[in-house]
Amino acid sequence: AKVIAGWNLLGVVDVLQAGAGKTPSGGGEADNYFDNISWKVAYSFDTTTNQWEKSIPDDGPESAADAKEILNGKGYWVWSTKAGTLVP
Numbered sequence: 001a002k003v004i005a006g007w008n009l010l011g012v013v014d015v016l017q018a019g020a021g022k023t024p025s026g027g028g029e030a031d032n033y034f035d036n037i038s039w040k041v042a043y044s045f046d047t048t049t050n051q052w053e054k055s056i057p058d059d060g061p062e063s064a065a066d067a068k069e070i071l072n073g074k075g076y077w078v079w080s081t082k083a084g085t086l087v088p
Contacts, residue, residue: 001086003037008078013088020073028069030055038081
């Protein structure tokens with residue numbers, strides 16, 4: 001998926017086609033999935049709790065609490081500092 005500098009709405013697609021709601025085959029950490037783009041924050045909306053969930057890159061222990069698991073079939077608003085291509 002093409003990524004621009006700024007906000008991008010990106011879906012999670014598993015190349016091994018795991019079902020919706022499951023973690024991608026490469027792991028559920030946002031760092032793993034968004035690793036090849038320059039991302040700073042990602043948000044998804046949880047319709048069960050009616051709340052936004054935030055995930056940030058793992059820059060150390062203090063960010064571990066903000067490292068939410070990503071799931072197949074969900075969409076994420078992702079802030080990227082530069083253009084690129086997201087490769088699942």
